[in-house]
Amino acid sequence: MEKAHSRDLLPVTTACSYGTRSRSSSWRNLAFYVLLIAVGWALSQPASLELSSLHRVARTAASDLDLLVSDYLPLSAAQKHRVPKCPAQPAALAPAIDWRPDLNDTWLSESAARLGAAVQIPTISYDGMGEPGEDTRFQVFATFHEHLASTYPLIHERSELRKINTWGLLYKVAGTDASLKPSLLAAHQDVVPVPDETLDQWEHPPFSGYYDEQKGLVWGRGSSDDKGMLVAVMEAAEYLLAEGWAPKRTLYILSGFDEEVGGGRGAMEIGRVLLEELGEDSIEFILDEGGLGIGQEHGVDVAMPAVGEKGYLDVKMDVRAPGGHSSMPPDHTAIGIMSKLVEALEAKPHEAKLTPQSPVLTHLICVADAIDAGHAASRPTRKQQEGFQLTKKMRKYLRNPRRWPSVAMTIDATGTRVERFIIKTSQAVDVIGGGAKANALPEYVSALVNQRIIEGTEEIMQRMERVLRPVAKRFGLKVDAFGKGSSLQDGAQQTGVGASGSLTLSVVESSEPTPASPTNTSAFATLAGTIKHVFPGENGRERLVTPVIMTGNTDSRHLLKLTRNIWKFNPNTYSSKSAKHTVNENMGIRSHAETARFIHALLRNFD
Incomplete structure (x- = not known):
């Protein structure tokens, strides 16, 4: 048998094996190859912040098309190697004495x-x-x-x-x-x-x-x-x-x-x-x-x-601001500023991820294999089963490393809380306190953020600092992030807080993922x-x-x-x-x- 040409694997209608191609089919193939060239060009360009809006849109479209094409192309040996295998399933093992x-x-x-x-x-x-x-x-x-x-x-x-x-x-x-x-x-x-x-x-x-x-x-x-x-x-x-x-x-x-x-x-x-x-x-x-x-x-x-288990990171956020009588408050008190910091964190939840190192990916592939092998009971309907649906499309995506982000996004969007948080870092503001009296401006406010992490602690700390620094700058706060020293942010005159206000981030307890x-x-x-x-x-x-x-x-x-x-x-x-x-x-x-x-x-x- 002759070796198949790469074009025979593409999702286009041809009649090479049976006769002459139709003219419309030839045009479709030509258009498809033009798109492939466009994809290659767009993906080869530097992804800098100075890209025009049109260029960004083109790159996004090219990336989506590239993923679509990849669904119809065979995986390379390297890609196949990345896909986890379900653990071998042994027979039931009865003990010498079976206590009931x-x-x-x-x-x-x-x-x-x-x-x-x-x-x-x-x-x-x-x-x-x-x-x-x-x-x-x-x-x-x-x-x-x-x-x-x-x-x-x-x-x-x-x-x-x-x-x-x-x-x-x-x-x-x-x-x-x-x-x-x-x-x-x-x-x-x-x-x-x-x-x-x-x-x-x-x-x-x-x-x-x-x-x-x-x-x-x-x-x-x-x-x-x-x-x-x-x-x-x-x-x-x-x-x-x-x-x-x-x-x-x-x-x-x-x-x-x-x-x-x-x-x-x-x-x-x-x-x-x-x-x-x-x-x-x-x-x-x-x-x-x-x-x-x-x-x-x-x-x-x-x-x-x-x-395995996720890592652990408790971060304390301390906001300090000048006190005074509440009859002459600034535009935002320390409690108001803390609320904006909390809002900024909650507006940017962590990204869901599936990687070859994740036991959850192995678990999903095991279940997908069992479904495809006919080992499942009658499948529950969407109304019967809450959360993520392991559809035929999702099962196909699980075997394609380039589609793992799509599966993770789908789980994050549709899954139960358990399904979502076994593949992403959680963050929860669990403790908050500040203020002493109704007519006194709060001089100190603290909040404790608990995070159960799938990434390393250093990566999470850096991300947290990136999210909070713009808020600190808006209110003119000095920032001391994890003991790296204070830096004065611009904007103090706009907020009325003054240069004496500060935000301190410190680790209370941490451990890496096991x-x-x-x-x-x-x-x-x-x-x-x-x-x-x-x-x-x-x-x-x-x-x-x-x-x-x-x-x-x-x-x-x-x-x-x-x-x-x-x-x-x-x-x-x-x-x-x-x-x-x-x-x-x-x-x-x-x-x-x-x-x-x-x-x-x-x-x-x-x-």
Whole structure:
């Protein structure tokens, strides 16, 4: 067979193989090649700010046409190499002993009581707490430790328990084969506060641990985040030991006490101890809370463990301005200026991005592959499924690197908040304060901006400065951006603020995005096989195990040097409905049993 010419791949009508081309077809081809020449010329011109409006329009049109043409041209080898492959899907992996607590009504009632008792102990993390051995608000953790010891006697008899930095817990169940890397399960003890203003909105008091047997729900702060996970870990380990389990692989259970305020005193300190004792890459895997759950996406049964998490950046904005009597105010007070700064940030949200490094792109391609292979249930209609629609066009675009920005823009425009913010940096102005009296001009106003980032912290800081400097210039403020020194902006005489006004940007807390754990390893295959056993697809369909990222942060980000295999996964079908961090937090007891069953199976499968 003759080699096809490039023109045979273009979207034009020809009759070369069958006879002479028609005159109209020849003209269409000529017009098409003229357009290609125009595209090449426009794209070759420098994209400077001095380009005429006509030139900019021409470049935009040329770029759009170039993308259109690329839809009909085969991908180069380099482009194909950039497209992620879905992780190999192993068969369901059953453990040697398959524990089914979800089918045991007596166990369900007893475990609900144990979880409820844990919820009743208000192990709250507050911002600004003192040292663990000094701040009396930590004393409640001693009560919680006593509860764990009395509730799970086998673990406490057969493990070595160390308390790190007073309240951090590190259990070690020694294995029989020192050549095997240990497993590590992580779940934190602390919970977020309950605002007094919300108490009357709770169906049951937030620290009651009330068990509604009819609904199968345990109510209260921490029932899901994260005492539900911690209790499930302890239940599974206790049951394993009761079975006579003598692990080949050493098991660590790590429980921090300040995850809700960053984990710097709990998990970070425990991780430091483990790193000193065991060294880098010394753990086989770490399982922590998180992920996007188990369910169905675009008609495909999926489980979505997170293999990475976004970075974190808190930036404080401080505006200072001359005070005085409010009867003679400037055109804009410090509070008014701060409102303009906030408005400028919110008017320029971050760009959504899909890159080969993003686990979310891999996830979408996995789901697209399953749909195209006919493995989906009947596809939901637009009215039935909220958010981004994985249409035939979008599935095609996912396999074309040049179209990834188009897919990202579509998700950002039509997706749910979860869909949008797993592919873009979020920014939220969460705390603001200023002013002292009705008749006194505010001299100091502050605002705290929280950002969960997919880019590096330095890039986000530079962008923030670029967005805010024009506003500062408009109001004549000196700007000190992230400790680089002050620079006086023009325009002070126009605003009435005066040259003594200032804007200071400073980092309160930051961490970089974590690297994604690999999905092509035997460890991930064991995880996926265990998931498929405990959570089979509906009606005989296979459940797809695909990687995603966390929009929030977990204690495991402090353990990165211990292993490449860090998975954030709440192994149950209820976690996304459990009202974490808000009114009426609760946990379905059968889903709680699913979590315990999964952990039991995972430890046996890794042994």
